[in-house]
Every structure is written in structure tokens, then in C-alpha cells.
Amino acid sequence: MNKPKSNRKVQEEYNKIFIEQAPTAIAMLDNDMKYIAVSQRWLKDYKLEGQKIIGRSHYEIFPEIGDDWKENHKKCLQGEINKCDEAPFRRADGSVQWIYWDVRPWYITDGSIGGLIMHTGDITHLKEKDLEKSRIEAILEKTNEVARIGTWEFNIIKNEIFWSKIIKEIHEVPEDYKPNFEECLLFFKEGESREKAVNATNNALTKGTPFDLELEIVTAKGNSRWVRAIGKSETTEGKTNRLFGIFQDISKIKLSELALDRAHSELKAIFNSRSIAIISTDKDGIIKNFNRGAEALLGYKANEVIGVKKPSVYLLEEEVKKFTKDIAESFGKNAANFNHYSDLAGRELNDTREWTYIRKDGSTFPALCTLSAIKNSEGQNEGFIAVSTNISEIKKVENELLRKNQMLNVAEKITMMGNWQWDTITNVVKWSKNLYSIFELDESQEELTYDTYFSFVHPDDQKDVTTIVQQSIKDKKFHDFIHRIITKTGKTKTVQLLAEIITNDQGEVIEMIGTCQDVTEQKMAEKKFRGLLESAPDAIVIVNATGKIQLINKQAEKLFGYQTEELHNKPVEILIPARFTTKHTDDRKRFFLTPKTRIMGEGKELYGLKKNGKEIPVQISLSPLHTEEGLLVSAAIRDITKQKLAEQKIIESKENLEIIAEKLRHQNKQLADFTHITSHNLRAPVSNLNALLSLYKEGTNEVDKNDLFNKFETVIHHLTSTLNTLMLALKIESEDLEEDLETIRFEDILHKTKEILSGEIINSGSVIDSDFSKCPKIKYKRIYLESIFLNLIGNAIKYRSHLRTPEICIESALTDEGKAVLTFKDNGLGIDLERHGHKLFGLNKVFHRHPDAKGVGLFLTKTQIKAMGGHISATSKVDEGTTFTINFN
Template sequence: MMSNWKWDTVVDKVEWSQNFYKILELDEAITELKFESYFRFVHPEDIEIVNQHFEKVEKEKKWESFTHRIITTSGKVKTIQLLGKVFTNQKDEIVEMIGTCQDVTEFKMAERKFRGLLESAPDAMVIVNDKGSIQLINKQSERLFGYTLEELLDKPVEILIPTRFYPKHTKDRNSFFNTPITRVMGDGKDLYALKKNGKEIPIQISLSPLHTEEGLLVSAAIRDVTKQKLAEQKIHEAKESLELVAQKLSSQNKQLADFTHITSHNLRAPVANLNSLLEIYNQSETDADRTDIFGKFKTVIEHLTLTLNTLVDALKTKIDDSTEDLEEIILGTVLEHTKEILSGAILNSGAIIKSDFSKVSTIRYKRVYMESIFLNLVGNAIKYKSKDRIPEIRITSELENGNIVLKFHDNGLGIDLEQHGHKLFGLNKVFHRHPDAKGVGLFLTKTQIEAMGGVITADSTVGVGSTFTISFN
């Protein structure tokens, strides 16, 4: 339903083609036509925009595509699209306009139906042509991005994309137009959109081709997945937290199994020994024999008492709340306290104790544990000194991968780790013929360190010395 028209503005004479009469449902016998003849068909609600259009044409001497509604002689409401050209004289006065008129009622109805579907979509919808220019958006898009349709119309779609994605997006867009099929964009990848206020948001995009008379368009359904991302992050954090709890429980179960084994082993032996001595005592025939056996009773009972006290201390360490009684401890102060307690042993041995806490001078820890750790490791270094040299002990602190690390180095007897390494931190395990060796210090030290989430390891060479390294979590 294409028609043409001509308007002589000087004499206000209008000529319409046959199709124009049909569009208006006007009798073709009516030939005395003026601008007013056309104007009285304009829908009352569109009169203002028609006036504004012609005022603009008069001012700019230029005609732009224009669409409005009319009411035909039979009362039908139609939508027409007018295209035109303006002619002026030497004084730049308009003398004539010519153009075309097309009935676009069905097209507008289809457009309104499409627009209704677009607005009913739950996601932001952005329609783009093969040049990457935005042709249409819905209200969801306006709410999501903060732009109006007028601000985005015919703008490059990259206005909604962070600059770092420009090169890849252009390549992906061209790829889609070469093979236009419905698909999810960037499946399995993190995609982001850029709002008018400059804020980036995580999104999901589904692309669909739209075949129109104007060519191929692409419809992008865009969904803000900020809440989903936050939920995923919380799930991931919860998973990591559960894994840490599981690891801790596993470690605690292993420690409990080790503790049970140690308890069983170290209590059964002296109890069995007492039973044997008791049986022998009952069978003894002389007072001298009984006195001798009674002396052995005393030795075994003292050993059993020490073992019980040690196990009780270890058990208390394991069941204590490791987060209680934490305080900021100055490592230099703990060392000075240790020297005061061991002053007699230091004087007798001539031990030289050096320290370097310049990299890490303080630690948040249980004071009773830290003092026990220093006392046991420094005390052992002096106890198991070499007869060939003056004992030297060096204690240093540093940061490794975010963890505080303490190192206790001595030049003492050293330990054969190939032979004794597997039982180095066991209860009642001794590795030298020393009268005061009871195998308790390292066991308690390890228990206290592990109770706080730390790790202790040893590096030693027989005849050279040992280094104990503690990594605090």
C-alpha cells in the first residue's frame, strides 16, 4: 500500500495518487485538496506531533521519516509512514514538497506485539544489527544498565561491555552472524557488563537470531547473576571451610590414635613390670630379697608416675581450647625468661645463646606453651652438648609463606635420624646415654605445637648438631 503525494505550498494545492485515496478511504472524485484536507484525517491524539513535525520541516528545510495515526472516512484507525523531499526557491523559501505515504498499520501491530513480548521477557533484551548497533531494548534493560532507549539507539553495543572484552567480543559477534544459531554466549566463562554508572556486573547471555526484512538481527537475553555469584562464593567458602574441618578432624583422629597407642604402650609396660615384681615379692623367702625387690618397686612407680603426669599434661593440651588465653608475646622476653630458669645449666656448660628476632619479634600465642617450647628445646640443646666444644645455640625468627617460623640450632651431639627419626617425638624415647634423658620434652613440645595448628620438624647430623624448625599456622 505505497502511495505518493505532492504539495504546492505557495498556492496550497495537494495532489494524491490513487493508493493514497484508498488508504484514506476517500472518494477519488474529490480533487480540490489542500493541506487541511490531509490534516483533518490526522488522529486527534497525534495532531500535536504532526504540527511539530511540519514546524521542524519549515525551519530546517529538511524532511525526515515520520509516522503517525489517521482515522479514515469509515472510522478505521491506521498508521502511515511519510517520506518526503523539500524544494525551496532562491530565497530559501519552501515552494513544494513531494513524497510517499505507506500504510504500515499491520507492521506497527506486529511491532507492538513484538514489543509486548519483549517487555514481558524476564531478562534484559537487547536487539543488535550486524554492524553491532543497538536497535531496541526493553524496560528490563533500562533498569539493568541505567540507560534509556534514546541513549542507546544506534549506539555500538560495546557501550555495555568493559573495554578489556572489546577485541574478543567483536570476533564473537562476527562469528555469530556467520553461523546464526541460538546459543549461550561464553558458556562456562565469566562474562561482565558495564552499567551507565561505570559499575561492572556478572551476567549470563543467550543469543538468538532474528530474520527481518531489514536483515539479520541478534536478540541478546541478558541476566544479572550477581546474586548467583555471591551464592556460589558462599558455597565455595563453605566447602573450603568443611574441608578444613574435615582435615582438622582427620588430624585430630590421627593424633588421638597415636595418643591411644602411646598411652597403651607406656602404661602397659610398667604395670606388667609391677605385676611381675609383686609375684616375685610374694614368692621371696627372705627379708633381704623382699627389701631388694621393694627398692625396684620404688623405681618402677616413680617412672609410672612421671609417665602418668606427662600423659595428663599432653591430654590437657589436646582438649584445651586453642583460641583461649592467646596474647601478644615478645619472643625476646620469652628467651630471657628461659635463660633465667636455665641459668645454672648455662653457667655450668658455658653455653653461648644467640638470637635474631629482627624479622619477627612477636607472636600471638599461649604464653605457657611458648615458654614450655623454649624451655624444652634450649634445655635439650644444653643437656645433649658435645664434650668436644662449648655449646652454641642460635634462635631465629622469619616469615615463610605468611607463617611465622622459629628455628633452634645447636652444635651438640646430633641425632641419627635414619635410625631414630620415626620415633624422635615419641614419649619416653631417648637417643643418648644421658642420666637425665627421659624422652618427655620433645613429646610435650610436639603436642603443644600441633594443638595450636603448627608443625615441628628436625634436621640433624651426628657429631655436628641439630636444627628444630617450628612453623606456626
Template sequence: MSTKDSELSEQYNKIFIEQAPTAIAMLDKDMRYIAVSQRWITDYKMEDKEIIGRSHYELFPEIGEDWKANHQKCLKGAIDICEEAPFKRADGTIQWIYWDVRPWYVSEGKIGGLLMHTGDITPQKEREKERARMIQILDKTNEVARIGTWEVNLSTNEVYWSKMVCEIHEVPENYRPQLETAINFYKEGESRETIQRVVNEAMLTGQPYDVEVELVTAKGTSLWTRAIGSGEFEDGKCVGLFGIFQDINEGKLAEQALSNANAELKAIFNSKSVAIITTNEKGIINHFNHGAEYLLGYSTSEIIGTQIPSLFAKMEEVERFRQDLSQKYGKDPLKGLAENNEFDVREWTYIKKDGSKITVQVTISAIKDTHGEITGSLTVASDITAIKNAEIELLRKNQVLNFAERLSMIGNWQWNTITNEVTWSSNLYKIFNVDIETRLTYDTYFSFVHPEDKEMVTNHVQYSLEEKKFPDLLHRIKLRNGTVKNIQLLAEIMTNDAGEVIELVGTCQDVTEQRLEEIKFRGLLESAPDAMVIVNEAGKINMINKQAEKLFGYSAKELKGKSVEILIPEAYSAKHPGHRAGFFANPKTRHMGEGRELFAINKKGKLIPIQISLSPLKTKEGVLVSAAIRDITSQKIAEGKILKAKEELEVFAKKLVAQNTKLADFTQITSHNLRAPVSNLNSLLGFYKLAQSEEEREDLFQKFESVIDHLTLTLNTLVEALNIRKNNNEDRLEEIEFNSVMVKTQEILAGEIMGTGAVIKSDFSKLPYIAYNKIYLESIFLNLVGNALKYRSADRVPEIYVSSGIENGKKFLKVTDNGQGINLKRHGHKLFGLNKVFHRHPDARGIGLFMTKTQIEAHGGSISAESEVNVGTTFNINFN
């Protein structure tokens, strides 16, 4: 071929490439552009660039060494073909392309450069990805409810069945039914006639349908199904059908279960709790459900065909929505949501037909067809006015709680043992007089520990970390200005799955005043000459003095927290709890066991005759009883001698009277003179028993001294002082109907109950009412029923049963579910701990059973759980 012919051929090639409808580029052996098609320029966004004569690698700097190596192979005669591959552009975007790269020849055997034929398939890949995602979501939904989806495109006569629909028909997952033959799966007769009739009506009039029909599967199985469908219209013409398909065979066999299922499904489609509004691509409302009518007060006929949201939304909120999303996506909000497969959730103010305003939570998303084109928008709104009001009320209560925290000088803290970071509440900064901007670690806290208490605190923390439990700790701190305070630490230790300590959370209270009062009280207690034992209403010993240690032979540490019956002989201990309950029912200062002999028993088992004076003490912990105990062993011995002397004198007097009957006058005098000392002895014995002071006892029996009245006066004075200081913010109890709390709980959780199809039953016939803190009881119901819904089983409809009653004189409440259950062997020890989560739930922030346990125990009750994994859980609450 001549040079002229070669140049002419090359010129023709350039013209052909430039006018080609696909992306083609012609390059020389140096990889410089000779010619490109217009499609090449648009596909790779090079409209504003000079291309001819420039290096391929200069225009595409992102091309890697592996591609360059392939190009060199092609320049030596190889052909490189790829059907699809990701191409990461210099700006970070991913472009999916296919290519065919091969050499072009100047003459036979002589390569002049490369021809590149490529295509941008990014849109197709994105549509495939979105469809795969939707199919995955639908498949997961189908597995739970045995509900599948189907679509019919009347323009292409294509029919789509989801995986579950294929499973119900017992056909392979990749089965593609034909529009003409799909009807043959329905059983001949009424079922086939019914489905033909409702489908025709849906196509002609737009009438949606919901029918129960019987079909025969590909394997010959006969079963009942529920078919729900609706038509899709454009310009008044039906262009497609879509709907859901459900296996209801078991429900059909159990008519009651079927009735419930139908009611639940109808409730979903006709729900008044959720407003569903859709528009077409021009923003014209084309769907307005019953929930929307109920929410806004407009009828469907008043709204359909109007421009959203001109009637019921505040335009400034609409404009804010548009600005926010335009700024986020850089384009029309609906297009931004559609292209990013996202939705927008925010609070709106809706104006009802009557002019009233409500707060709603609105979710807005784009509606796309099977080709990814936007066909309209979907708005789902629910009324959260009550929730917002509750949030405001909760905020107010939190403020009150913070105020109470300041009054009680309590703060809370967290210590991350992994990072050594410490978090304090604002009130804790005030207790330690530290600037709130100070960065906190454990060393920050330890620097405030009083020098004399540092070793004790170090040993306590070390013990807690090793044993994974934190006993209450009382110690002193010394502030920067020299002020010394007493603080009490309470804490809960958190561990990971490996049992390693990762965090401590707790409270810190400034108990300096209480500590000073305790020291004063202890001083008074130790100054008492009698043995003093302080007992709470449960009969547990709170404290004793040194005299009590000497009398009973126990140390204070041995008796603290023990039942007071440990000091009472077995013959009397059985009746003592009843006597104790009687005293607490009517507490007042008095002698115990008047007219009866009382005995105590010491550590060695020896009986000790005693006298006891009881005095009530009103404290923040409740009513305590102070028992002043006196050992009257010596008095008993003296009393015995007196009685013996009395008896001997009486006998002697009788003898004298008998022997001198004849000497009447003398007898009378003698009898008078002898009976007088006997009577005097009797009087002295009576005075001895009634004596109140040591001075009287010293006059009668070597002057025994008593200071019990003085001590009682002192203790009463202290009680009066404690009463003045007592915090009177006690829980207000009221008679509450369980059923009303149950109804309120269901109303609060209505959305989740409907969304899960939960069946909730209750029986309060055995205990309809209870005197309790209403806020606590409502919180307990909400936490336990809410947890049952949140941790429901994926394999069955949630069933929750709540009941109350009385057993062995104790009032109880039970909440039973058929949910996921809890592995109590693994998690039982921390079941009611803080930020503990036992299931991987997103909302799980994890925070709920700890609060319930605290509220129940605040009223003297208890809570326990019985659970089996994948069977369910029962929470048992025993009230005080």
C-alpha cells in the first residue's frame, strides 16, 4: 500500500471513530490520542479538555501499572477483553466499564497503535445492587411471616415472584412464571374464578383486592393462601399489578387464628395510628389512607389531587426540609434521597382541618420503579404530640432530680479501667470543689483522699477489682483549701465477656454532716452505763456499745446485721418477732416485759437476768428501737436474800403468835413489832422494783445507780433533732388499678405492638388494685412489656401474658413472653446490671432492668427471672 493510500485509510478510520455511537479511541504506539468518538468524551467527562495528541496516561492518571502492562502486551499483538470491571477515577468515584483493546496495523505485521472500545455500565450495576438489596430485605421479611411479594408489568408481560412466593408454590427459586399460565396454580372452581374476577376488577377499576383462595402447588400440595393486590395506574391506564402473597393454610385449619390474622392485617392497612401519604412524580397526592384522615381531619376526597403539602404543613418547615436536603445532596431533595437510597426522618408541625396543631414524626422517601426512575414520594407520619409532652415532662422531672441531687449532696461517676478516664456529674465537681473543665482520671480522685485513708482506699479498690464486687466505702477527702469531708462510695463493677473488669459506675455522697451526727450519737451511746443495742424494724442489729460487748461477749462486728434473736434464749425467741412487730406498730418509750422475768443469753450460752427499757428512734433509715439492757444478776441475788429473810420472819412471827395466844396484849404488841419489819421488807422490795435512780438503789441495796432515764432523755433529744433534719420527700402511694396501667402501657407501645403483631393478654382478677407509686408502677410495666417486644423471637408472633395475685400472703405480678430468652447461666449474675445488653439489637443501648429492680426494691419488693433460650422469659415481682 502506498503512503498516500495509508494516510487516506487512516483519515477514514479517524472519521469512522469520531462518528461512532459507542465509546472508541484510536491511539498511536506512544499511547497518544489520534481520534476519539463523541461517546468516549461524554462517558469520561472530557467535554472541556484537549484530547488529540495528548497521552492516554496524562488524561487518566489513575491508570495503574497493571493496565499499562496490558497495553504493552496489546502493542505487541495481544487482545485484551473484559466484560465488566470497576474503574476508580482520580476524583474518587467508581465507574464500572467493559473494554476491548486490540492493535491496529499500518501494514501487514506492522502495528500502528491501539484501538480501545469501551462502555460505561455504572447505571446498570447500581440498579442491580439496589434490586439485590431490596430482594434481600423482602426475603428476610418473608422468612418471618411467610409472606411474599409479586409484581406484574403489563407493558412487558413480565411476572416476578419473590423467593417466598416460589417456596409457597413449591417451585425453584429461579422459577419465572408466565402471565397466561400462572392462573393455573389456583384450584379449579371457586378459587380460580375468584382470582380472575378480582384481578380483572383491579385492572379495570383500580379496585384493590384481598381474597383467600386455594391453590395446588407444583408438587400437588393443596393449601390455602391469601392474595392481596392492587393496580398501578398511569394516566388512567393500568400499567401493572403488585401485591403480597401469604401462606395461611395453618390459620385456615384453625379458624380463630385465621380471624386474628385477618384482623391484624386489616389493622395494618387501615391503621389510624399511622398516616400514609403518597404522591406522583409531580408532587400530586394520589394516596391518603385512613390514618391520614384520622390524623388530619380531612377526607380522602378533599386531599387526593392536591399539591403536597399546601393544606396541612407549615411552609417554613417545608422550605427548611428542601434547603437541608439540597445542601446535603447538591440537587433536588427527592432525587438526592432516591440516588442515595436514603430517607429523611424529622419532626414536623401539621395543621389539622380544624386549625389545631400537632407534632408528628415524618419519614419521607422516594418511590422508584423497577428501572430506578422516581415515580413519586412516600410520607409516613405518626402523631408524637403526647411523646413530646412526655419529653417535656421528663425534662422537668430531670431538673427536679438534679435539684434533689444537689440537696442530698450526691453525685455520680464512671471509671473506665481500660482508658483510666473518669466521668463526674456536675454535682460531684461541686463536692470536690473542682473546675468542671478539669480532665479527670483515677489519680485525680485519689489525690483528694485523706493521707490517713489512702492505704485503706487502695486496698479496698484492689480487693474490688480482684473480687469483682465493690463493698460500700466510707472515707475522708481533703480539698485543696484544707477542708476535710466524709464521703460514701457505692459502685457496680462491669465486666466483658471474658470476665475482665472494664468499668466501675457508682455514686458519691458527701456525708460529712451525717458522720458528725453519728460520732455524736456514738459518743452518747458509749457514755451510757447500760448495754445499748440498736435494732431496725426487720429485727437486725445496727450497732451496740462497749457495755453490750462486755455483757454478751460478742464484738460489734460480730453482731452487726445479725438478728436480735441471737441474744434471746430459745424458749423466748419464737414469740419475740411478734412482740417486736407489736412495738413497731405503736412505738413509744416503755419498759419491756413488765411483771415478767426477762433473760438474755451471751456468746457462751449463759442465761443473764436483765431489765430492758425500749425507746423508738426515727431516722432516715426508718424507725429504729434503742434497747437499754441492765444485768440484774446481783439484784436478783439480793432480792432472793430479802425474800428468804421475809419468809423466815413471817414463820417466826407465826410461831410467836401461836405460843403466846394467851398473852393477847403482848401478842398484839409483839405481832405489831414483828410484822412491821416484814411489811417494811415487802415495801422495800416493792420500792426496789420501782426504783428509777442509783441513789434510791444505794439506800436500799448498797445504792445501785441507774442512768437509764437520763440516757432515754438524751436519746429522745437526739430523735427530735433527727426528726427535724429528716427529709420528708417520701414516695406518695395511691390505689392503682393494674388494668389501667396495662391499657396505658399498650397505648404507649401501640406502634410496636401493631408492627410485630404481638398478642398481649392479662388477668388481674385475683389482685385488681395495689397501693403503689404510680410513676414507678407505670415504669415497671413499660420496661418489662417493652423488653418483651424488643427481644421477641424472629420465629413466632410475640405473645405476652401479664397477671397479678396473692400467694402465701404476698402480692405478686408476673410478665411472661415467648421471646428470645436469656442464658441465665451466663448472664444471670448481671441480669439487672447498668448499660448491660444481652442481645445485638441496634436500639439496644442496652439501660432498662437496672431501673426496674431499683424501683421495685425502693418499696421493699424484689424481682427475679426464669428464662430459657428461644422459649421465653418470665419476670416475677414480689411486692412488699
């Protein structure tokens, strides 16, 4: 009769079953930390193959385990579970393994702790190979899924069923759940799974048949899961008294099988891809596989290389030597006689590097190749597989990025600027090389955070910096600012921060990217400039090319009544009266085209406009300022109100004196003109009368006396005409100019003149054109204006050229001061002004042999114009014509 085994022995027996079958590194230890069972993966991970492990102490196998780990093991033996995702494990030989673990107690039937189960994984390669991170994480995830193994026992004699904690988790029942035989079977999904479970259980109970099934269950929460159920029976005297085994959640494995099928399809598609070259070799280095991508990239057909060529056909010899040397050194071998085909048997190889591939036609291109060893079931190398891609375009981009990065580094040094990135979620900060230089911080400092930067902020600026940063995050818009820092060596610098804020789809701030520029020198220069600006005696206003105010000093604030912030970036025309703004805008544009220091509006009166609307007379000096932001203009403005008042008084006094002097001058000139006229225009006729009178007295012939008497009549007529003209001129000079003034249209005067001279116009064929659009009317004495038009038009007709049609053109205009101007232009005989210009407007002065020429018209015209405060001048060329210009007051 077989003696029943103890519960402890039984527990150990079924635990050994799943431990040995586990694909991950799992060890089972008793309460004395001695090994009961280990998986093959455990032996492999910790390089214990071939050693006797069972029965030996865990601390004997791993003497490097410290007291802290031993303390954790004690806690686990008291019921705790100890997990760690990753930690370094320094081995006795000095090497470091990165491992994860799950250490928990295992229980025997009576619920007491029988020892520990250690589930670990070597993730050293994860830490060493970032490129394989994703793949390794997937493997770890699969390993964790496989580790979801629980134990169960059905004590037939007591009709009791025991489920371990993991089985309860798989079935989604509470920890205090107590299953019974019928309920256990009902968890299997109705149909095929339940039938298999029932049959397998009956066969195990009646025949002692073990089972290993993959079945589908429906959990207590209604979720469907796939499980692997393994069971064995225990008999005593031919009768089954106990069933026990393991239960594993394989739902993810099932899904993985589907994923594996998809992956296989994807790998097949990749192998057939024309963009990726996949080449494999046997253990002797002969090419075994050569996909279509390899054909496309290298120009060889598969049948040209498979079985006959080695990869050296498309590789550079020097690169092969370098590869061999690197691989030999990585495995501690001598490169001189190293052969990676034969010397890497049983070793892992996964190498990624750039190669220069040689096409069949001899051309070359850069390729990125990942070379991996192909293992057989015994773990021996059967060859290698290389996956390669043409990275010509990538290299171009890399080179361009490298060049731009070098340019950026140079630009940052020149501008004393660095760039930074701040991940606001992880608080990880990255600085450019030049930013380290600005803060005088060693680049070897690995961890940078916001606090790293903030620790350099000048204590007096920390509150402002915090406020601005917080406000920027709140507004999701970075507010550029300037503050001081104290560098690692204690220097105080001023920096300017500019940045962009990046948000996620939910609008949350996740990152800031920006620049930091050392503006210490600029701020010092700015302070000096501000000091000079404030020390200036005049108001200073600095404007950019668009006419926007950039800076003013205190004197300008005082002069115009504005504060600096009220004028910053406002148009400078805000300080100029509206009537001058249009012209000022044009003048400003011209200044920026040819900038130079000068007085603004020289010779003209300038006015400024205060905030309260009051105008003030000013004097302005302009100077160009060349800055990094472009050309600016500095305007020094001085209030000359007092000077203007003093000047006005002087002017008024001067004007009074001038009026008196002008009256005296005018009276003297009248006297001189009268004397001149009397001496020249009256002396000749009087002398002539005296001579005729003598002849008349001496004459005896009555006929001669009659003839002399007729001559008396002619001379007396001329004398009378001269006296009348003289009297008219004197009358004009003495008339009150303010009397009889009226607003007269030039067109009306011309029309009347044409009517008076209609006969002469028709006989001469004269053509008269006029344009009074610029100044259509004037306030004047009508009789004078009619006389002026009559004399000037009449003279133009009288002294016309008989070689061409007489043309007379009359135009009006306005000067800049708003004064009327009138021009009379003809194409007549013209006047030799070099000979006669000085006597052009004299009395009785004629310049052509014309029977009606008396030399009175121009004299009267000038007298009338002058009496009204105007001026007449003439330009003329002989036989081309004459232009008279009248400037009215």
C-alpha cells in the first residue's frame, strides 16, 4: 500500500511542474532560502548552466546579495510581495545586470508559507540597446502574461477545492471566494470548452488520466478568457483521492498567436519589399537569401549570388576589416585571427552601423545595415541575416542638418544667444552648448530642470520671473522679458528670453521652446544712452522709419504733457498740428532716404501740439541714428515761444520803422519821379514852344505864321497829354487803396476787354487763351484791373509779328503763401531787354516804330499795380514774344 504524501511534498511537486515549464526565469525556494526548483531560463540568465543548484542556498549562489535584499526576502517569507521594474544587480565578478523581479511567497495546502517564488528577467540588453527598447518591452509584457500561473487542488476525500490567489484573479472572484466542484465546471464556457473540461476531469478521476487543455472561461464579471488547464491525479491503493495542477491565463497568448500570424505576413511583405535589402548567409558566409529589395539596391539578380557569392562582393574591404576589429574587441578576441563566422558560435550578435555598398555597376551608396546572428535549436550560429536600407537621402538631410547646426552654433556665439527646451510635464530641460557658456555652467551637468535655470536668476528678479512664467502658462502665450542672472562664477549678466508655447489636443501646456540672449552689453549701452538722453537740455523724440515713436526723454514728457507709455509706438504726427501732418509724412520719408543731421524746416515756422491741444512754436534739429533694429531719427525739440514773442516785438518795431521809411522813400521817389518827368517830359515841349514863339515873332509871311501856329497846337497837345498822365499817376499814388475794393472774376474782366478790343482782335486774327482755374478771382479795384488787362492785351496785339498768327495766353495761379499771380504771354515782336530793360515801364518810352506807340500804357500799368502793393516783371526775346508776370499782394 502506498503511503500518502505530505501536503508539503505534494505542494512542492506540482509547483515544480509549472516552474520547470515556465519560459521565464523563475526559481522556487523554501523557508531557508534553498532552491527547490528553477526554470531553464533562470540558469541561462544568471550563467548557472551545468551547476548543481537544487538544495543550495540562494545566498551561496549569489554571494553578492546585500543586506537590504536579504531583509526584503525576510518580509516576503512573512507574506509580503516585493516587485521591481528595473534595478542594477552587481555580480561578484564586477559585471552589472539590470533585472526586474517579482518575489512572493508560495503556500501549501494548509495556507502556510512554504517558501518564495522568484520571477525575474534580465533586461540588461534593454539598457544597452535603446534601438531595441520597443521590442524588449513587448517581450517583457509577454513574459509577465506567461507568469500569470496559479495552482489548484481538489481534495476528493474532503470535497474541498483550493485556488491560489492568481486563479481567483483570473476568474475575477474575491479573495475570500470558496469554490466547489460544480461551480468550477460552470466557469467554462458552455459548449466545447465545458465538454472538454468535464470529460478531462472525469477521466482524471476515474482513470487517473492527466490533461493539458486550452479552454475558454467566462469570469464572474462576465468577461471571456482563454486559459491553459493542466492537471494530474494522485491515487492511493488504486483510488484517486486528489487532483492538482496549474491554471494559466493565456488570453494574451491567444491574441499573440493572431498577432504572430500578422507579424509573419508583415515579415513576408517586408522580405518581398523592394525598398529594404534582406540578405542572409550560412555559417560559411555564403549568401542563402537575396530578396527583391537587395536586387533593386545592388543590381544583382538573386541567382547570381545565392550559393556562390559572399557579402564581400558588395562591401569595401577596409570597412569589413573595421567591422571585424570592432566585433573581435567587443568579445575580447584578437582581431588579427578573428573570423566572425566561426568565432561567434553560440554568441549573440546584433550590430547596426553604416556601410558603403558597391553596386554591380561599380557605383556606391551609403546603407544602414543591422546584422544579426541566426541560431539553431542548440543555440549555435547557423549564419547571419543583414537588413539594409539605402540612406543616401537621409545622409543628405543629416549633412544639411549638421551644416545648419554648425551655422546655428556660430550664429549663437556671434549673437551671444542660446536655445532651450522645457518639457513642462516631466520638468526636463535641454540647453544648447552656447547657453551653458552664457550661464558659465559645465556641460557635463546631466540633469537640467526649471529649478536649475531659476537658481541662476538674480534674487531681486525672482518674483518678477515667477509671475511672468506663470502668466505665460495661464495665457498659453509667452510674454517676452528681460532679467538678470548670476552665473556660476558670480558674474551678473542681463538676459532676454523669447519663446513659443506648445499645447496638446486638450489645450494643456506641454512644452516651451525658446532662446536666451546675453544682452548685458546692450543694457549697459542703453543705460548710458538713457543717461545722455535725460541730460539733454532739449526734448528728445526718437522715431523709426514708419514714423512710430520709440523713445522720449523727461523733457519731452514735460514739453508735450504725455507720459512715455502714452507715446510709445504711436505715430509721431500725434505731436504735430493736423494742418502739417500730410506734408510732414512726406518730409519724413525723404529724410530716411537721405538721412543727415540738419535743421528741420529751415526758414519756416514749425509748431508742436501738446496733449491739451495747445500749439507751441518749436525749433527742431534732426539726426540719424543707426541701430541693429534699423535706422532711427532723433529729433531735438526746443520750445521757442519766448523767442517768438521777443522776435514779434522786434518785427513789429521794425515794421513800424519800415512803414515810416517806406512812406518817406515813396514820397522821395514821387518827388524824384515828378522832377524826372518835369525835367525830361516838360522841358522839351516848353523849349520847343519858346523856339516856335521866337520864329513866330520874327516871321513876316502870313502863311509861315499859320504853319507855325499849327505846330504850336501840336506841341501844346503833347504837353497837355503829358501833364494829364502825370496828374493821373499822382492821383493813383495818393488814392486810398482800401476804397472801392471788390471781388472780381478774371474771366469777367477778360470778357469785357475782348469786347472793347473786338475790332483789333478781328483785324489782327489774334487768338486769346486763358486758364483761371487755379485762381479764378481776386479782391481788387475794378478800374485798375480793367486798365491792366486793356493795356497788356492791347500792347500784345499792337506789337504783334506779321509773320505768324498772334497768340496770347493768360493764366492765374497761387503762390505757396496764397498770393495771386497773373501771366500775360504773347508771341509778338519781343523786346531787347539788354538794351531797354531798365526803362521798360518808363513814361513815354517806346521800343518799336509804331504810329500809335506813346510809352504811357506800361507806365500806368506799373503805377496801378504798385499802388495796390503788387509787382510786375517781364521776360522777353526778340521776335519770339514777351511774358508779363504780375504778383498781386
